[in-house]
Amino acid sequence: MAYSEKVIDHYQNPKNVGTLDKSKANVGTGLVGAPECGDVMRLQIEVDEATGVIKDAKFKTFGCGSAIASSSLATEWLKGKSVDEAITIDNMTIVEELNLPPVKIHCSVLAEDAIKAAVNDYRKKNGLPELKFEESVIH
Amino acid sequence: MLNFPIYLDHNATTPCDPRVVEAMIPYFTNSFGNAASRNHPFGWQAEEAVDYAREQVAKLIGADPKEIIFTSGATEGDNLGIKGVFEMYASKGNHIITCNIEHKAVLDTCKHIEKEGGEVTYLKVKDNGLVDLAELEAAIKPTTILIAIMYANNEIGTINPMKEISAIARKHGVLVFTDAVQAVGKIPVDVNKDGIDLMAFTAHKMYGPKGVGALYVRRKNPRVKVTAQIDGGGHERGMRSGTLNVPGIVGFGKACEICMNEMEEETKRVSALRDKLQNELLKVEESYLNGDKEHKLPHVTNISFKYVEGEGLMMGFNKNIAVSSGSACTSASLEPSYVLKALGLGDDLAHSSLRFGLGRFTTEEQIDYTIEQVTNTVNKLREMSPLWEMYKEGIDMNSIEWAHH
Numbered sequence: 001m002a003y004s005e006k007v008i009d010h011y012q013n014p015k016n017v018g019t020l021d022k023s024k025a026n027v028g029t030g031l032v033g034a035p036e037c038g039d040v041m042r043l044q045i046e047v048d049e050a051t052g053v054i055k056d057a058k059f060k061t062f063g064c065g066s067a068i069a070s071s072s073l074a075t076e077w078l079k080g081k082s083v084d085e086a087i088t089i090d091n092m093t094i095v096e097e098l099n100l101p102p103v104k105i106h107c108s109v110l111a112e113d114a115i116k117a118a119v120n121d122y123r124k125k126n127g128l129p130e131l132k133f134e135e136s137v138i139h
Numbered sequence: 140m141l142n143f144p145i146y147l148d149h150n151a152t153t154p155c156d157p158r159v160v161e162a163m164i165p166y167f168t169n170s171f172g173n174a175a176s177r178n179h180p181f182g183w184q185a186e187e188a189v190d191y192a193r194e195q196v197a198k199l200i201g202a203d204p205k206e207i208i209f210t211s212g213a214t215e216g217d218n219l220g221i222k223g224v225f226e227m228y229a230s231k232g233n234h235i236i237t238c239n240i241e242h243k244a245v246l247d248t249c250k251h252i253e254k255e256g257g258e259v260t261y262l263k264v265k266d267n268g269l270v271d272l273a274e275l276e277a278a279i280k281p282t283t284i285l286i287a288i289m290y291a292n293n294e295i296g297t298i299n300p301m302k303e304i305s306a307i308a309r310k311h312g313v314l315v316f317t318d319a320v321q322a323v324g325k326i327p328v329d330v331n332k333d334g335i336d337l338m339a340f341t342a343h344k345m346y347g348p349k350g351v352g353a354l355y356v357r358r359k360n361p362r363v364k365v366t367a368q369i370d371g372g373g374h375e376r377g378m379r380s381g382t383l384n385v386p387g388i389v390g391f392g393k394a395c396e397i398c399m400n401e402m403e404e405e406t407k408r409v410s411a412l413r414d415k416l417q418n419e420l421l422k423v424e425e426s427y428l429n430g431d432k433e434h435k436l437p438h439v440t441n442i443s444f445k446y447v448e449g450e451g452l453m454m455g456f457n458k459n460i461a462v463s464s465g466s467a468c469t470s471a472s473l474e475p476s477y478v479l480k481a482l483g484l485g486d487d488l489a490h491s492s493l494r495f496g497l498g499r500f501t502t503e504e505q506i507d508y509t510i511e512q513v514t515n516t517v518n519k520l521r522e523m524s525p526l527w528e529m530y531k532e533g534i535d536m537n538s539i540e541w542a543h544h
Contacts, residue, residue, distance in 0.1 A: 003454065011454055017523050034541030035526060036486035038448050038466055038475065042525040060525040064450040064466075068523065113542075 003065055004099035010069035015076050018058040020044040028122025030114040039063035039107065041071050043114035045078055045086070047122055054078050054086060059114075066104040070094050070111040078115065087119050087131065143459045145505045149344075149498035150293050150321060150439055151463060155390065156346040156499070162393040163348065166386035174383045175374060185385045192392025196353055199395040200338065201329035208354045208375045209388055213320045215368075216339025216354040217244040219379065220316045223365025224285050224337065225252050228314075232282035236313075238262040238270050240478045241289050245318050249287070258282070266483045267431035268297035272307060279311045290319035290328065290338075294465065294478040294494055295430030296439030298322065305334025314363060320344050324398035325436055326406070330355055336363050342387065346499060347394030351387035354379075409497050410437035412506045416495060417442070419510040423517055425530070429465075429479055429492060441465070443484065443492040444513075446527040447520040452493060455516030460509055465492035487526075 003011075020027045026047045033039040040063065046056040057075035061068050073094055078086055094100070094108035120130045146154070166188060174189045176182025193204040210216045225235065237249050239261045249259045260278045265271050270288055279286075286308050291298045301317060308315045316337040322328050323338075324345030330338060341352035356378065357363045371380030417440040420426060425445040444452065449464030465476030466489070475489035484492075493513070497506075521527040529536055 008454075011451075014523060019528065031525065031539075032542050035490070035536065036541070038450075038486070038490040040525055040541075060523055060528060062446060062451075062524045062526045063448050065454040067448075068451060 006073075006098050007065055007069040007100070010072040010098070011065040014059075014068060014072040016056075016058050016072065016079075017060060019060065020046050020056065020058050025125050026122070028118040028120070028125065030117025030119075030121060032113045032117055033063070033110050035062065039067050039110055041067065041110050041114045043071060043074060043078075043111070043118050045083075045118045045122060047083060052082050052084075054081055054083065063107065063110075064104075066098065066100055066107040067110060069098050070100075070107045071114065073097060074111040074115055083119055083122060086115055087133075089115055141504055141508055144457075145460045145509065147495045147497060147501065147505075147509060148461045148463050149496035149501075150296070150494065151496070152343050152349065153346045153498055154500065155348055156394060156397055158397060159347055159390045159393045163386040163390040166389050170385075172385075174385055175372065185383075188385060188389050189383055192388045195392035195396045195399075199328075199399045200323060200340075200355060201331050202355050203358060205376075206330075206355050206358050208356055208378050209383060209391075210339075210352045210354055210379055211350055211384070212343070212352040213242075213318060213339045213341040214244040215379075216341070216352050217242070217318055218248050219365055219368050220337040220339055220354050220356075221245065221248045221285065221287055222252065222368055223378070224314060224316065224363075225255070225257055226366035227364050228284045232280075232284045234258045234260070234280055234282040235285045235287060236260045236262060236275065236278050236283060237287040238264055238289070240264050240268065240292055240294075240481045241287070242293055242318055242320070245287055245289070264481055267434075268292055268295050268429075268478075268482055269431055269434060270299050270304065272300065272303055275304065276307045276311075279307070279313060283311065283313050285314050285316055287316040287318070290317045290322035291326070291436050292430070292478065293321050294476060295441045295482070296321070296436035297430040298326065298434045298436060300434075301333040301335065305336075309334060314361075321436060321439075324395065324402070325438060327402070330357070336361070337365070342391035342394055345394050345398050348387050348390040351384050351391045353391070405499060406437045409499070409501065412501055412503060413438055413440055413495075413497050415503075416440060416497070416506050416510060420513060423514055426517075427488060429482060429484065438497040439494065441479075441492055441494045443479075443488040444517045445488060445491055446524045446530055447517055448490050449492055451520055452491075452513075452516055455519065456509075456512040460512060462496075463494045465494070466490040 031042045048055045057078040059071040061071045091108035091112040170184045172181030172185035174185040197204040305315045314336040323340040336357045338355040343349040427443045429441040449466030465479045479489040
């Protein structure tokens, strides 16, 4: 199976690899997937407390090229969005942007789940009720 | 000068040796006859070529030419050998013993037999990938008719103790079948010294063409018979009908002859390169060798690089280097290699494995390049891996509640 050029580009030049200080109140962390499944994604957001806008996003991913590319792309899209906007990022938009084949759709689902988990972690830290999301369909 | 891509997947298939191709060519055009045409020179020529190839194939495994049944490959050989014995010896019993890291061609054939009323015992291999002889003997029952154990494993290259296995089988009057696809042509295989009754192997894993293989069926001590699975013109002494693939068979014969003549030297050269690759890659932190270190084919190594995922790892260099991984990220099931899991590896290590299969045309320069590329990619991906970060921080990964999906 050949990868799309966008996947290869994100794999070779991943954007925003790294770690944010998870002890800070304005940093939300989402850790999803499992080593046994061959995918673990950790996505972090740092929120500007005055504006509610995500000013930084970082990821680290254990997984295939599509998983790495999905998380790299997600961090790019997160920056500059408000926390509320962030949760509207849909996995199928990632699929379309990266031209993921059907067997790789779960990578985009994982990225969407990581975003939601990071947002909820941020909300929890700041005394906001956690959002309930519908179970992602493709697992 | 390095030419890309570099092929290190010789357990999947091998290129045809140019000498093999050269031997085959006349049998596509001038000498195109049907080996079963007994009444004219075209047929005679084809028959003669097949007879000669049959001798070349038999010689490599220490068999009599009459014991060689040409097939379309090892999958057919596995089916014919196992189903053929099951049907032929139905009056003696219905129990077959195999192991859980066999190739799918054997495992799925056994599953088919279970549906047909057969009983199959799937032995668990030891952590080093080898069959436990005591367990094997304990599994034999009065109804056991066949032990089907692979000579060498395709993913980890481990070599089973065939002599000991067949000695146990003999003691209990049970036949021995072996899928020897990975072993024949790579290491000395002798059906008499090894006590093998039936053996499937194929040309394309030993520098011959695809689409041709053989099933060895013992004719003496004991005389073994199989029920044909393909009916028709009664070719191959009635055991496998179908017009013989003359050019393929000629190429197979030539490939066997070359392996026979060059095995010793080739093994020395290739195993030295394999050892270099293996030793250097095992110097990478948290890398693990899969399968027994000693009882192993000379040209294979299988290594897990913990905290990086195999497919992601391959992507770092697969434009230039062809290897394979036990990760099954591309398959719909998301299940990693059943062979590696059978060794007791956790799914995480199974997902992190690469198989390197060296071959006749592998050079030291290619190996040096591979060592460098794999090491660099592992290091790069670990910088990106949350698991590596946790490992470095001393976090117990079993204490985390993973969201299984």
